[in-house]
Amino acid sequence: MSADRFTPVELVPGVGTSVYTGPLWNSNAAAVADFDGDGHNDIFIGNYFPDSPVLDHTKDGGVTMNDSLSHAQNGGGGHFFRWTPQGFKEVKGVLPDNIDRGWTLAASATDLDGDLRPELYLAHDFGTSSLLYNKSRPGTFEFREVKAKHSALVPKSKEMGRSSFKGMGVDFGDLDNDGLYDAFVSNITTSFGIQESNFAFIGTADDRADLRAKLRKGEAPYKDKSAPLNLAWSGWGWDVKMGDFDNNGDQEITQTTGFLKGKKNRWAQLQELATANDALIKNPYFWPNVEEGDDLAGDQHLRFFVKNEHGSYSNLAKQLGLAVPVPTRGIATADADGDGRLDMAVARQWEDAVFYCNMSENAGGFLGLRLTDEAGSAVIGAQATVTLSDGTTRLGRVDGGSGHSGKRSSDVHIGLGDQADGPVQVELTWRNRSGEVHSKELQLSPGWHSLQLGTDAKEK
Numbered sequence: 001m002s003a004d005r006f007t008p009v010e011l012v013p014g015v016g017t018s019v020y021t022g023p024l025w026n027s028n029a030a031a032v033a034d035f036d037g038d039g040h041n042d043i044f045i046g047n048y049f050p051d052s053p054v055l056d057h058t059k060d061g062g063v064t065m066n067d068s069l070s071h072a073q074n075g076g077g078g079h080f081f082r083w084t085p086q087g088f089k090e091v092k093g094v095l096p097d098n099i100d101r102g103w104t105l106a107a108s109a110t111d112l113d114g115d116l117r118p119e120l121y122l123a124h125d126f127g128t129s130s131l132l133y134n135k136s137r138p139g140t141f142e143f144r145e146v147k148a149k150h151s152a153l154v155p156k157s158k159e160m161g162r163s164s165f166k167g168m169g170v171d172f173g174d175l176d177n178d179g180l181y182d183a184f185v186s187n188i189t190t191s192f193g194i195q196e197s198n199f200a201f202i203g204t205a206d207d208r209a210d211l212r213a214k215l216r217k218g219e220a221p222y223k224d225k226s227a228p229l230n231l232a233w234s235g236w237g238w239d240v241k242m243g244d245f246d247n248n249g250d251q252e253i254t255q256t257t258g259f260l261k262g263k264k265n266r267w268a269q270l271q272e273l274a275t276a277n278d279a280l281i282k283n284p285y286f287w288p289n290v291e292e293g294d295d296l297a298g299d300q301h302l303r304f305f306v307k308n309e310h311g312s313y314s315n316l317a318k319q320l321g322l323a324v325p326v327p328t329r330g331i332a333t334a335d336a337d338g339d340g341r342l343d344m345a346v347a348r349q350w351e352d353a354v355f356y357c358n359m360s361e362n363a364g365g366f367l368g369l370r371l372t373d374e375a376g377s378a379v380i381g382a383q384a385t386v387t388l389s390d391g392t393t394r395l396g397r398v399d400g401g402s403g404h405s406g407k408r409s410s411d412v413h414i415g416l417g418d419q420a421d422g423p424v425q426v427e428l429t430w431r432n433r434s435g436e437v438h439s440k441e442l443q444l445s446p447g448w449h450s451l452q453l454g455t456d457a458k459e460k
Helices: 208-216 267-274
Strands: 027-033 042-047 077-082 089-091 103-110 119-125 130-134 143-146 169-173 182-186 199-203 222-224 237-243 252-257 303-307 313-315 328-334 343-348 351-356 365-372 383-387 393-397 412-417 424-431 437-444 447-453 457-459
Touching: 042 103, 077 103, 103 169, 119 169, 119 182, 169 237, 169 252, 182 237, 182 252, 252 343, 365 383, 365 424, 383 412, 393 412, 424 447, 437 457
Parallel strands: 027 103, 237 328, 365 447
Antiparallel strands: 027 042, 042 077, 077 089, 103 119, 119 130, 130 143, 169 182, 182 199, 199 222, 237 252, 252 303, 252 328, 303 313, 328 343, 343 351, 365 412, 383 393, 383 424, 424 437, 447 457
């Protein structure tokens, strides 16, 4: 594989030849998934700042900041591109009006209810983060915003679909091993700085059928349990990735934190902005003038949350040597050396990226699946449900991109714990290139397997 094996193709045609003349996007998130169920992958691009020269140091002016700290609706928004035989075509008007101009920092496309049409979670800075239920059909994108049932006992800021926090990163994984995906959302949590709360949205539906029925009614059956799970507070959060790093059958959570490393603490100025009237903050003039040498959460470090004996989580970053006081941004996870243990690469702000090779001793068994089509491409959106001998299930999926500036390998990795003595029951579901849904139950031994998915699942 080399550079000459790839051809760059402009996603937005007609915007100049050798010099780009189109709108100045400021993109932070991307997700690839078959949104409309036609068997071909589509693209979502999430932008942060509204189209402007905010990153051009030669320009003065022309920059607009958010029009609210809790419900900003003047950001870059999202752009959807649908696959067609002639190339990708942008589709306008997909998102509901109240969130189509959010300040997008992260996105995750994950099929939550098992119909192989991925739902889309948009993590928006300054509020308006949303879960969108996928009602699309071939050739037509359609999403409906769903929200948690409002309760007088839960602040609206902690309810899915109503949160007013920062929405810095998102990932889905089955944290309680009930066969349904849960969500972890990063926010800003810094004592004597800005203290919000991360979200651990745990699903409350009985099963996928119950979840689907509630989503169709506009209800998001999720409850934030970040505080009792000891996941609420970490730092100035960014990307987050779940994965079973020791193959014990439980998901660990790794999260990047920190913002600007320097010597002059500027939290006071940021706190002053956080209490300002929304009528002022749209103008960059009223924002702190942060300069070289200033510090905002600069000594925060990577978090690595592990489920403990009490069922909550402990941060083991210091014990594992991961607690380097350098701001971090994005996480990429994969079994890079093929030994069955997840490794990760971490992007750091103004520092070299770092690769952490997983050398865990006494790791449990695992099931690794490389799911590709007849052309050898990963079947994005394919789902794997593993049933262990104790009757519990473990979930895995081919992820087409999720989070903030991070990436999960297209391989499916599932830890089996101590139940890896023999073959395990695996249910695979996927769409082929014609858009047809297929399902197959297999008995697979622990370890790596490569399967070709078309009208059937064949091991290669």
